[in-house]
Amino acid sequence: MRVQTQIDVSAPPEAVWAYIADPARYLHYMAGITRWQVQGDQAQGMGARYRMLMRIGSAEVGGLVEVVEFTEPFDLAWNSVTGVDQRGRWRVRARPRGRTHVEFRLSYGVAGAGLGGYLAEQFSAPMVRSNLRRSLQQLKRQVEHEQLRNAAAREPASSVVTRKFGRSLRRAPSFVGADDGAACAGGTGKPVAGSTRGGAPAGCQRTSESGH
Numbered sequence: 001m002r003v004q005t006q007i008d009v010s011a012p013p014e015a016v017w018a019y020i021a022d023p024a025r026y027l028h029y030m031a032g033i034t035r036w037q038v039q040g041d042q043a044q045g046m047g048a049r050y051r052m053l054m055r056i057g058s059a060e061v062g063g064l065v066e067v068v069e070f071t072e073p074f075d076l077a078w079n080s081v082t083g084v085d086q087r088g089r090w091r092v093r094a095r096p097r098g099r100t101h102v103e104f105r106l107s108y109g110v111a112g113a114g115l116g117g118y119l120a121e122q123f124s125a126p127m128v129r130s131n132l133r134r135s136l137q138q139l140k141r142q143v144e145h146e147q148l149r150n151a152a153a154r155e156p157a158s159s160v161v162t163r164k165f166g167r168s169l170r171r172a173p174s175f176v177g178a179d180d181g182a183a184c185a186g187g188t189g190k191p192v193a194g195s196t197r198g199g200a201p202a203g204c205q206r207t208s209e210s211g212h
Helices: 013-020 023-029 114-154 157-165 178-183
Strands: 002-009 033-039 049-056 059-071 075-083 085-095 099-109 189-191 204-206
Touching: 002 114, 013 085, 013 099, 013 114, 023 033, 023 114, 033 059, 049 114, 059 085, 099 114
Parallel strands: none
Antiparallel strands: 002 099, 033 049, 049 059, 059 075, 075 085, 085 099, 189 204
């Protein structure tokens, strides 16, 4: 039985690959996966092995898998070593405007199981397909959320304030009132917008005085 699903993510391929290549993240977004444990000293790359289990209905199936293809940041594939016969593959491809197309394929079966195995595969297919679809949706949500969080951390505080209130904060202009104009009478100053200068009342600017 072969099941495939795909989705577009608003993030570059490298950001998506960081989730796909890291076995520690699988339990956070892979629906139905109850175990994804590194076996041996190698955690990533060609030859890495994982003990995995997937819940299908009331049963948990899986076994030991080994990474047989690891082309960063585009392709990752594994084959089963023991347990249920399976082959999994991630395909990551760049799309315009900084987006990424992600495909996940899973082929599985019970070797030599005959008609009983065939019926079991047919019965499990809808559940497996649902798990894969939910996995990609959760992958998309987590990757995009991390992108937004990283962008917010890099953004200057002033931009955040401007975006929040819809305008830049500007200094309010000052105006000359009637009292200020009166205080400037008599040739000692002229009314202007601004603060007190040289002892003149607020809103006044001193002018030069001629005297003999």
